[in-house]
Amino acid sequence: xxxxxxxxxxxxxxxxxxxxxxxxxxxxxxxxxxxxxxxxxxxxxxxxxxxxxxxxxxxxxxxxxxxxxxxxxxxxxxxxxxxxxxxxxxxxxxxxxxxxxxxxxxxxxxxxxxxxxxxxxxxxxxxxxxxxxxxxxxxxx
Amino acid sequence: xxxxxxxxxxxxxxxxxxxxxxxxxxxxxxxxxxxxxxxxxxxxxxxxxxxxxxxxxxxxxxxxxxxxxxxxxxxxxxxxxxxxxxxxxxxxxxxxxxxxxxxxxxxxxxxxxxxxxxxxxxxxxxxxxx
Numbered sequence: 335x336x337x338x339x340x341x342x343x344x345x346x347x348x349x350x351x352x353x354x355x356x357x358x359x360x361x362x363x364x365x366x367x368x369x370x371x372x373x374x375x376x377x378x379x380x381x382x383x384x385x386x387x388x389x390x391x392x393x394x395x396x397x398x399x400x401x402x403x404x405x406x407x408x409x410x411x412x413x414x415x416x417x418x419x420x421x422x423x424x425x426x427x428x429x430x431x432x433x434x435x436x437x438x439x440x441x442x443x444x445x446x447x448x449x450x451x452x453x454x455x456x457x458x459x460x461x462x463x464x465x466x467x468x469x470x471x472x473x474x475x
Numbered sequence: 476x477x478x479x480x481x482x483x484x485x486x487x488x489x490x491x492x493x494x495x496x497x498x499x500x501x502x503x504x505x506x507x508x509x510x511x512x513x514x515x516x517x518x519x520x521x522x523x524x525x526x527x528x529x530x531x532x533x534x535x536x537x538x539x540x541x542x543x544x545x546x547x548x549x550x551x552x553x554x555x556x557x558x559x560x561x562x563x564x565x566x567x568x569x570x571x572x573x574x575x576x577x578x579x580x581x582x583x584x585x586x587x588x589x590x591x592x593x594x595x596x597x598x599x600x601x602x603x604x605x
Contacts, residue, residue: 375565382558385590392597395538399531422520429516432509439506467520475528 366453373457374431377424384421422467427460501560508557515550535601544602551594559587 362368394405408414434452437443443452481488492498522543526534537543562583570576 378558378561379565382562385554385558385594389590389593389597392538392594392601395534396597396600402531402534425516425520429513432513436506436509467524471524471527474524 366450370431370434370453370456374428374435377428377431380421380424381428384417384424387417387421419464419468423460423464426463426467427456430456430460430463501563505557505560508553508560511549511553512557515546515553518546519550538598539601539604541602544598547598548595551591551598555587555591559583562587 391405391409394401409418434443434456437452438449443449522537526537529537538547563580566576566579566583570579
């Protein structure tokens with residue numbers, strides 16, 4: 335007697351106490367690794383939603399010159415260029431963040447200084463790569 | 476031992492595919508597609524840069540090139556699998572209502588397949604010259 339089910343039934347009769355909840359974002363002091371972990375999720379979600387635009391652009395290209403020119407006009411507008419810039423940064427940030435995760439998956443870079451540096455530099459590396467891509471694109475225009 | 480109902484040890488219960496019965500399949504496929512995405516995304520950053528400012532016939536010629544089209548199809552597959560797995564984790568982390576969670580996970584699968592199908596169809600049409 336007294337298996338898991340019996341114990342749960344007894345516990346159910348006890349009034350739930352006001353226990354402290356586990357701490358969430360607003361409790362922790364911000365750190366680079368925490369910020370970049372969140373950024374990895376945010377950029378991943380952004381890339382996910384942005385695939386609608388990429389698919390639409392591909393379908394426009396497959397539909398003919400008129401649809402393609404319309405898609406290019408949207409992409410070349412101020413808002414279009416801003417979205418493209420953010421999308422390219424999200425892609426490169428997620429890519430560099432993924433490389434950081436590969437390093438961690440291999441069991442390296444876990445000491446406090448290294449993990450903070452990996453997270454910190456991923457912003458500068460992905461930001462720098464984004465600027466390089468846009469300089470190359472504008473030079474070829 | 477935690478429970479008297481089984482002779483099996485906790486280690487024995489999670490060996491093989493583990494208690495979730497799918498093992499590390501999700502995790503591993505996420506990493507494998509991350510590797511393929513890395514390679515293919517670098518290639519397509521250059522492809523997209525080469526398309527900037529090109530008129531329609533030149534853009535179609537680039538996208539319809541067999542070599543680029545095959546890489547595009549691989550990228551579409553790899554990216555759609557990867558984003559489906561990633562979004563599923565996000566849903567499972569933040570949606571706690573069981574019914575809503577299942578609906579969101581199904582919608583996520585539909586979304587990934589729809590994006591993949593539309594993109595793949597477009598690339599094939601450009602390639603075969605429809």
